Amino acid sequence: MLNALGLLKQRRFLPLFTTQFLGAFNDNLFKTSMVLFATYAVFNDPKMEANFNALATGLGILPFFLLSALAGQLADSHDKARIIRIVKTVEIGIMLLGATGLMVARAGHPSLGIGLMLGAVLCLGVHSTFFGPIKYAILPQHLKPCDVLGGTGLVEAGTYLAILLGTVTAGWIPIEGAAASVLIVAVIGWFSGRQVPPAPREGPPLKLDYNPFTASWRLISATLHIPRLFLAIVAISFFWTIGAVLIIVFPPLVKNVLTADERVASFVIAVFSVGVAIGSVVINTMLKGRISAKFSPASVIAMGGFVVLFSFLARNWTAAPAGHYYDWAGFIRQPGAIPVLGTLLAIAITGGMFVVPLYAFLTTTVEKDQTARTVAANNVVNSGAMTIGSILVIGITAMGVSPEDMLFLVAAMCLVSAWLAQKLHRACDADATGCLPALRE
Numbered sequence: 222m223l224n225a226l227g228l229l230k231q232r233r234f235l236p237l238f239t240t241q242f243l244g245a246f247n248d249n250l251f252k253t254s255m256v257l258f259a260t261y262a263v264f265n266d267p268k269m270e271a272n273f274n275a276l277a278t279g280l281g282i283l284p285f286f287l288l289s290a291l292a293g294q295l296a297d298s299h300d301k302a303r304i305i306r307i308v309k310t311v312e313i314g315i316m317l318l319g320a321t322g323l324m325v326a327r328a329g330h331p332s333l334g335i336g337l338m339l340g341a342v343l344c345l346g347v348h349s350t351f352f353g354p355i356k357y358a359i360l361p362q363h364l365k366p367c368d369v370l371g372g373t374g375l376v377e378a379g380t381y382l383a384i385l386l387g388t389v390t391a392g393w394i395p396i397e398g399a400a401a402s403v404l405i406v407a408v409i410g411w412f413s414g415r416q417v418p419p420a421p422r423e424g425p426p427l428k429l430d431y432n433p434f435t436a437s438w439r440l441i442s443a444t445l446h447i448p449r450l451f452l453a454i455v456a457i458s459f460f461w462t463i464g465a466v467l468i469i470v471f472p473p474l475v476k477n478v479l480t481a482d483e484r485v486a487s488f489v490i491a492v493f494s495v496g497v498a499i500g501s502v503v504i505n506t507m508l509k510g511r512i513s514a515k516f517s518p519a520s521v522i523a524m525g526g527f528v529v530l531f532s533f534l535a536r537n538w539t540a541a542p543a544g545h546y547y548d549w550a551g552f553i554r555q556p557g558a559i560p561v562l563g564t565l566l567a568i569a570i571t572g573g574m575f576v577v578p579l580y581a582f583l584t585t586t587v588e589k590d591q592t593a594r595t596v597a598a599n600n601v602v603n604s605g606a607m608t609i610g611s612i613l614v615i616g617i618t619a620m621g622v623s624p625e626d627m628l629f630l631v632a633a634m635c636l637v638s639a640w641l642a643q644k645l646h647r648a649c650d651a652d653a654t655g656c657l658p659a660l661r662e
Contacts, residue, residue: 234364234372236416240305241356241376242383243410244312247403248345249387251319252277253490254399255338257391257483258323260472263331270473271618277342278469279611284346285353285604290436292351293597294429301355301362301420308352309407309414315344316407320400327396354596357580359420373581374505377497377573384494392487437601444598449645453514453579454599456641458606460521460576463634465607466627467493467568469614474624479561480541481552488549492562493569500573507574512581517642520574525635527568532628534561575642582645 229235256274264270295304319341326334360372391399430436444450468490475486500520507516538557541547552558583595617627 229375232416233418234375236413236418237305237356237359238375238379239413240309240410240417241352242379243406243413244309244349244352245380245383246387247312247316247406247410248349249384249494250391250399250406251316251323251345251403252281252342253388253391253487254323254396255319255335255342256472257486258326258396259335260476260486261483263326263335268618270476271469271624272615274469274472275611275614275618277339278465279608280339280343281346281349282465282604282607282611284343284350285600286437286608287433288347288350289354289597289600289604290433290440291429291431292600293354293440293595294436295351296354296358296597298422298429300422301359302417303419304351304355305414305417306411308348309411311344312348313404313407313411315341315348316403318344320404323396323400350600353600357583357596359417362420371505374501374577377577377580378501379498381494381496381498381501381573385491385498388487388491388494390487392484440598441601444595450583450595452641452645453582454602456517456638456645457576457579457583457599458603459634459638459641460572460579461603462606462610463524463631463638464572465610466614466631466634469611470624470627474535476546478535478540478623478625479538479552480546482546482548484549485547485552489562489565492565496566496569497573497576499566500570500575501577503570504574504577508578512578514578514582514642514646517575517578518639518646520571521635521638521642524568524571524575525632525639527564527571528628528632528635531561531564531568532625532632534564535625535628575638579642579645 229238256277259273260270264273319338322334322337322339322341324334325337328334356376357373360376364372390402394402430439444454471490471493472486475481475489479485479489481489504516504520534557538561539555541551547555583599613630614627617630
């Protein structure tokens with residue numbers, strides 16, 4: 222990974238890294254500010270809080286399901302750097318809408334403000350849908366083969382560090398500060414996006430299919446018939462469904478079970494983000510540049526074990542007096558605070574170790590003119606699985622299942638992910654090339 226850090230000095234990588242870092246930071250600063258405001262200042266019902274978080278998650282995911290096929294086609298048929306510039310320009314308008322929603326809600330009109338904010342979340346989903354395939358597909362085009370795994374790890378680590386900073390910042394600055402910040406960061410991201418080197422189309426021209434349903438079906442059919450890609454995509458989808466459920470239940474769990482304030486809630490979400498970044502670095506070091514799923518099954522089984530442990534720790538938590546919430550100082554003084562945070566960190570680290578090699582696998586086992594469409598197919602399946610996860614949370618919450626009990630569902634999904642990753646590893650072992658040989662200069 223130390224060698225990979227040298228990529229940050231190179232123009233073929235640094236502008237892309239900076240642009241995606243700022244985008245992830247801004248996205249999470251806005252979404253976390255919105256969720257915390259709704260959880261602590263608008264709703265006073267655990268079911269309503271969970272349902273709102275699930276609705277916001279679903280709206281953010283919906284564009285991935287509908288538009289990923291088109292996004293992948295555009296990325297593989299046009300200059301990827303030019304698409305980045307267009308996307309970052311649109312982001313400024315989206316953040317203006319979101320900032321307006323924050324200020325309207327703060328001014329005493331929560332219904333209208335939340336409507337505007339949810340509209341911004343939907344638009345941010347569209348923004349991410351078109352940027353997502355590019356940030357991975359552009360790497361094999363700009364980097365040497367031996368640098369792709371390191372570059373993928375840096376992108377993942379950078380994304381989660383940005384999520385960390387955006388999430389923590391949301392818990393500590395007022396709504397007015399969040400509204401101003403998302404606009405400023407969007408403008409800075411626009412400037413950095415203009416520095417990304419050209420990445421023109423490779424391979425024959427594509428005839429674009431603008432019908433989202435037929436395009437998605439053709440995209441998935443063209444990708445998932447390859448057994449190893451099918452296993453990798455489905456395994457990644459289970460991981461992100463797990464992540465969606467965790468992110469949905471965390472804020473109400475922190476508020477109603479750990480009885481802590483919004484600053485603690487933002488920090489708890491942030492711990493998950495930094496853990497995935499650490500896991501990205503750890504697995505890159507363990508694999509030594511080789512793209513392999515051999516550590517993925519054990520990693521996600523360990524993740525499931527830590528999820529179960531976290532559920533038990535939450536059950537034994539000493540709640541604050543009725544009507545009160547622990548601030549950060551009060552929270553950290555509780556006997557169970559360090560085990561809770563340590564377990565969350567472990568969940569995230571093992572999750573990062575599971576998913577990063579699978580992303581690198583997607584972008585390096587197909588031709589360069591097909592990478593964006595492969596990532597887009599992955600996004601379609603991921604978003605469908607995450608949408609199902611969000612709906613599942615709403616249904617289970619309506620049945621009266623508590624957030625700490627819902628964590629057992631997450632643990633069960635980890636076992637399914639481990640089974641899929643093991644099948645992928647065995648498929649690679651059965652291949653004479655091991656799916657992908659050790660990468661060299």
